[in-house]
Amino acid sequence: MCLALPARVVELQDADNAVVELGGVRKTVSVALTPEAKVGDYVIVHVGHAIGLLDAEEAEKTLALFAEMAAANVAAERAA
Template sequence: MCLAIPTRLIEIRPGAQALVDLGGIRKEISIALVPEAAVGDYVIVHVGHAIGLIDPEEAERSLRMFGELAAQEAS
């Protein structure tokens, strides 16, 4: 089983790299597999690579669910 996280792309960098933001955490990832990605898009990230684009509403829904799971775990 693998887990891919939706994150918002905030900056395109040289060499098929990009900066994403997930709840204030920023990380550089590869966008070589999703060259059409643009700033503001949500991408699915798995082990440092964007593997696809995701609809913003679906991304927000997924992120809310991850947040709810984390809150339950903390309880």
């Protein structure tokens, strides 16, 4: 199974690389497949590559769902 995550572009380094942020973690990724990406945009990141742009509202909904799942997992572990 593969998983791609939405991340916000915080810095464009050059034509092929950008810094993205997800959950307070910043990482350099390739934006060669999404040359239209700009600072503030959300991109879908898979294996170090931005593979598509994502609407900010949809990205925030997705990130909220991931946060809910993480909280539920923590609660389940504490109850065990």
